[in-house]
Amino acid sequence: MSACSHRAAVRAGILITGTEVLTGIISDRNGPWLSERLVELGVDAAMIHIVGDRPDDLMAALRFMADSEMALIVTSGGLGPTADDLTVEIVAQFAGREMVLDAELEERIAEILRPLMSRWPGLDAEAIRSANRKQAVVPRGATVLDPVGTAPGLVVPPSDGACPIVVVLPGPPRELHEMWEKAVQTEPFRRAIAGAKVYRWGVVRLYGIPESEIANTLRAAADASVPLAPLEITTCLRRGEIEVATRYEAAAEPAYAAFLDFLAERHPDQLFSRDGSTVDEQMASLLAGSGWTVAVAESCTGGLMSGRLSELAGSSAYFLGGLVVYSNDAKISLAGVDPALIERFGAVSTEVAEALAVGAAMRLGADFGIGITGIAGPGGGTEEKPVGTVCFSVASRDGARLTRRLRLPGNRSDIRERSTTIAMHLLRRVLVGDVSAAPSSSVRDARTERA
Numbered sequence: 001m002s003a004c005s006h007r008a009a010v011r012a013g014i015l016i017t018g019t020e021v022l023t024g025i026i027s028d029r030n031g032p033w034l035s036e037r038l039v040e041l042g043v044d045a046a047m048i049h050i051v052g053d054r055p056d057d058l059m060a061a062l063r064f065m066a067d068s069e070m071a072l073i074v075t076s077g078g079l080g081p082t083a084d085d086l087t088v089e090i091v092a093q094f095a096g097r098e099m100v101l102d103a104e105l106e107e108r109i110a111e112i113l114r115p116l117m118s119r120w121p122g123l124d125a126e127a128i129r130s131a132n133r134k135q136a137v138v139p140r141g142a143t144v145l146d147p148v149g150t151a152p153g154l155v156v157p158p159s160d161g162a163c164p165i166v167v168v169l170p171g172p173p174r175e176l177h178e179m180w181e182k183a184v185q186t187e188p189f190r191r192a193i194a195g196a197k198v199y200r201w202g203v204v205r206l207y208g209i210p211e212s213e214i215a216n217t218l219r220a221a222a223d224a225s226v227p228l229a230p231l232e233i234t235t236c237l238r239r240g241e242i243e244v245a246t247r248y249e250a251a252a253e254p255a256y257a258a259f260l261d262f263l264a265e266r267h268p269d270q271l272f273s274r275d276g277s278t279v280d281e282q283m284a285s286l287l288a289g290s291g292w293t294v295a296v297a298e299s300c301t302g303g304l305m306s307g308r309l310s311e312l313a314g315s316s317a318y319f320l321g322g323l324v325v326y327s328n329d330a331k332i333s334l335a336g337v338d339p340a341l342i343e344r345f346g347a348v349s350t351e352v353a354e355a356l357a358v359g360a361a362m363r364l365g366a367d368f369g370i371g372i373t374g375i376a377g378p379g380g381g382t383e384e385k386p387v388g389t390v391c392f393s394v395a396s397r398d399g400a401r402l403t404r405r406l407r408l409p410g411n412r413s414d415i416r417e418r419s420t421t422i423a424m425h426l427l428r429r430v431l432v433g434d435v436s437a438a439p440s441s442s443v444r445d446a447r448t449e450r451a
Contacts, residue, residue, distance in 0.1 A: 010196040011046045012038050012072040013065035013164075017087055018171060019052035021077065029173055030076040037180060038074070039247070042196035046070065053084040062094045062166070070164045072192045077171035079151035081132045088138060088154065091166050096159035097139035105144055105152060106136035112150050145182045148175040157188045165192040199247050202256050203276030206242040206267055207425055211235060214242055221262045227255040240421040241279070272428070279424045280312060286431040287318035294427065295364035296322035297335040297356035299347070300374040300390060301416050308420045320364045325356065335359030335371075348373050350391045350403045357395035368430065369395050370423050374408075376415045390419050394426045402426050 014034050020026045028050060035045040046068065051057040058078075065073050078087030092099050109132050135151050138144060145153030154168040167183050169176045183189055206214075214235045222228055230252035236243045244263070248256050264271050272279065287294060298305045306322030309315060323334045328347055331337040336359040337352060345351045356371025374390030381387035386407065393403040406422065408415045428434075 009044045010042065010071050010193050011044045011069060012074060012193075013046055013068070013070040014038075014048040015058075015061050015065065015073055015075045016048065016050045017053065017058060017075060017077040018050075019054075019084075022050050022052045030169075030171065030176055033173070033177070034074050034076065034180070038072075039199070041184070041193055042198050043072065043193050053078065053086060055086055055090055058086065058090045059094060062091070066094075066164055072167065072189070073164045074167045074169065076169050076176055079135065079153075079168065079170045081134050081150075085134075087168055091154070091156055091168055092139035092142075094158075095139060095156045095166060097141055097156065099137050100140045101133070102136050102138050102144060105138065106133055109133075109136055109147060109150055109152075112147060143186045143188060145169075145179050145186075148178045151175070153179040153183060155183055155186045155188045163192060165189065197249060200250060200253065200256075202246045202248070202260065203273075204244050204260065204263060204271060205273035205276070205278065206244070206263075206270040207240070207272055207279070207421075208270045209242065209267065211237050211242055214244060217263065217266055220266065221259060224262065226258050226262050227252075228259065230255050231259060233259075240418040272425075279421070279428055280308065283424055283428050283431065284312050284315065284318070286428070288314065290431070292367040292431070293318050293320050293365075294368045294370065295320045295360040295366035296370045296372075297325050297331075297360035297363075298322065298370070298372040299325055299331070299356070300376045301372050301419050302326065304416055305370060305372055305420050305423055308424070320366045323360060323363070331356065331373075334363070336363060346385070348375055348385050348389055348391055350393065350405050353391035353393040353405075354395060354401055354403055357393040357401075358397075361395060361397045367396060368427065369397075370427060371395070372419055372423055374415070374419060376412045376419075378412060388415055390415065390422075392419070392423055392426055394423070394430050396430070400430065402430050 014031050016028050016031050021028050031048040035048065038045040049061045051061050062073060075087055075091065078085045089099065110129060113128065113132060132150060138154060139156050141157070143155040145155065149170060149172060151170045153170060156166045156168060165188050167189060169179055169183065218228065218233065230248055232247040234245050246256055246259065260274065273282065294309065296305050296309065303322065303324045309319045325331040325335050328342050331342065331347065331352065332339050335356050337355040341351050341355055353371040353373050356373060357369040359369065360366065360371060361369030371393040372390065375381050375385060375387050377387035388408040389405065390408055391405045393401060395401050404422070404426065408418050410418065
């Protein structure tokens with residue numbers, strides 16, 4: 001096992017166990033979550049491994065992480081009462097520790113099970129107690145983390161006093177999240193991450209440029225002698241927006257400020273968030289602060305726009321409701337679209353998008369309406385209106401209009417999801433007065449673009 005001495009940074013590995021995760025039956029949510037928590041502590045989350053319920057693979061992954069000089073290994077999963085739940089046993093072997101029965105822990109688990117047993121009186125109580133007794137057998141010298149479900153967690157230092165320390169956590173995210181806070185406070189955990197650097201994080205968001213343009217911007221910043229060396233910059237495409245996340249030490253604050261100024265100067269119209277706030281959060285703040293309300297009439301997004309507007313807590317203060325108007329009859333009867341518009345311009349048109357926006361606002365009594373209509377595919381496209389053609393409009397009851405016709409790339413899911421982002425940004429533009437389209441103004445801006 002590695003002595004983990006003279007490390008330039010405190011490094012940690014994350015080990016997710018479970019054949020159901022490895023084979024994709026269940027998606028791994030714990031690995032990324034744990035990585036974020038480690039980074040918050042100044043720990044370099046160096047790797048995430050996923051292994052099935054096979055002892056040899058689990059042991060090999062633990063040894064690989066130890067050989068890679070991890071100060072800390074965090075495992076998730078394999079703590080249940082069944083025969084394939086092997087994490088604790090393998091970690092004990094890895095750490096060179098004997099497995100022993102913790103009688104007090106066994107009784108705590110039994111107390112947790114008693115209310116469950118009373119609901120199903122026909123169950124074999126002794127068989128269940130025997131199965132869950134397995135969860136009370138732990139490595140000697142480990143710190144036990146009280147169960148959130150029935151499975152305890154553990155912090156297991158190696159018997160030779162070296163490292164890595166192994167933190168053993170359950171698989172269900174709710175249990176893991178609560179138990180993580182307990183693990184962080186234990187003495188072995190604090191000892192393992194001693195010397196971790198304190199980092200600062202800066203997150204900015206841009207909209208309306210491709211991710212490749214950020215690479216050009218970074219090259220231009222370097223050419224302009226912006227001090228990028230002390231900054232760890234990563235970019236990510238999220239919901240059609242570019243997120244630029246930067247990690248740096250406190251001493252590099254001036255370098256980060258210079259980088260942020262360069263971004264703002266180079267992309268003044270695309271940089272919409274300097275503090276990491278999402279467009280959803282900005283929209284919610286603008287609506288809540290003004291007292292304005294919004295409603296939706298959507299076709300190709302099939303309710304996704306309404307779902308997104310209602311995602312944040314407190315949305316009932318500004319989101320009045322949504323109309324899913326997939327068919328032409330629904331557009332006419334529910335949103336009040338003039339049948340002549342559909343006949344003349346087609347259901348996928350800026351004219352119908354505007355009618356949907358106006359109809360949503362009028363029918364639901366909102367200050368603003370959002371209209372979306374398009375062709376998400378994979379079929380239904382034409383030469384004039386290919387798959388990915390989506391029309392948007394934001395309208396106020398007092399006559400303002402901000403309308404777009406776009407050609408969106410991707411599959412059906414991509415087009416539908418990205419459409420909600422575009423609608424959010426159009427709404428934000430109206431709310432901040434970027435198009436002089438607050439209530440009582442009148443602006444119509446219809447364009448055909450490729451996004």
